[in-house]
Amino acid sequence: MRIGLIGTGRIGTFHSMTLGRHPEVTSLVVADADGARATDLAERIGATAAPSVDQVFALGVDAVVITAATSAHAELIGRAARAGLPVFCEKPIALDLPGTLTALAEVDAAGTVLQLGFQRRFDAGYAAARDAVRAGALGRLHTVRAITSDPAPPPAAYLPLSGGLYRDCLVHDFDVLRWVTGREVTEVYATGSDAGPAMFREAGDVDTAAVLLTLDDGTLCTATATRCNGAGYDVRMELAGELDQLAVGLDDRTPLTSAELAGPAAPDKPWPGFLERFAPAYEAELAAFVEVVRGERANPCDGREALHALRIAEACEQSRRERRPVRMAEIPGPVRPA
Secondary structure, eight states, X not given: OEEEEEOOSHHHHHHHHXXXXXXXXXXXXXXXXXXXXHHHHHHHHTOEEOSSHHXXXXXXXXXXXXXXXXXXXXXXXXXXXXXXXXXXXXXXXXXXXXXXXXXXXXHHHHTOOEEEEOGGGGOHHHHHHHHHHHXXXXXXXXXXXXXXXXXXXXXXXXXXXXXXXXXXXXXXXXHHHHHHHOXXXXXXXXXXXXXXXXXXXXXXXXXXXXXXXEETTSOEEEEEEESOOTTOOEEEEEEEESSOEEEESOSTTOOOOOSSTTSOOOOSSOOOSHHHHTHHHHHHHHHHHHHHHTTXXXXXXXXXXXXXXXXXXXXXXXXXXXXXXXXXXXXXXXXXOO
16 A cells, blocks of 8 residues: 655654554655655655655555645645545645535545544544443433643744634534534534733634533533643543543643642643644554555544534634624534534
8 A cells, every 4th residue: 555645744744654654554655845854754764755745646646644734635635536545634624614615525526535633533532431421321411521721832823824723723622522422513602812922812813712512412511722731731521421420631641730638749741742642543543544545444534524523613713703602503514414
């Protein structure tokens, strides 16, 4: 199997090393808009550097992994679909609904596969929570709390390109909320604060956000995110039901200190970032993609899942802007999963 990887930044480098170790991947071709960066990575991991992104599609690859800049995702998905190639793409497909719908239409027309990189679906803790909910171990679920906290803000130049905190960061929480509970969001009420570093105000973004989401069975959920959590990288989900409670992401590296005398102290080595926290999940999702390409399993995270998560993020942006609850029926796109 020969796989082409486009985009050799931080996540692209991580994915290329994962694919390079996979026993079914016999050849890896890497490309980047910065040709020197692709060449350097290829030399370090024993891959082939394509002279340009265009050349990836001319070198006879069996599948494409897209880890390029977000602005390039939709075009590259379309090119791969027209070439008849299965695609794995880091989220998002695009930063807006029209771009997302156009790319999905190209995939549908070509009859190809698009797997989205929502890695939390491959995390052991979230999978265990999903199983517990499905088995009824918690009883009727009444409350879910999702938390995503980055230890430090991204570079200022990234913010105008990110789509904002709801689309770039909380979209992971929106996706995994649907996946774990098996329910759909019917309404959101979102707010945000730009009281942190000035670069957020300059980009028209917020550094901290909170959302109240109502699910179609009446379950109430909160999702919070911040770019300024100096204690460390903190991603958790708490699920409370009539019979029991369950927490995801609560371990000896969770950057949380108890105020109680008998409670846990701050960890010696808190999670520094997403690659360290979700390394096994990232490897598992690419292993799943290889199986999809080989025809050994169904697509575990179809591109339409990104559309549903993006619609929730769009509703949050509208809610924050208009200072009111927003029904999901107000947001264009399919209401139920395809």
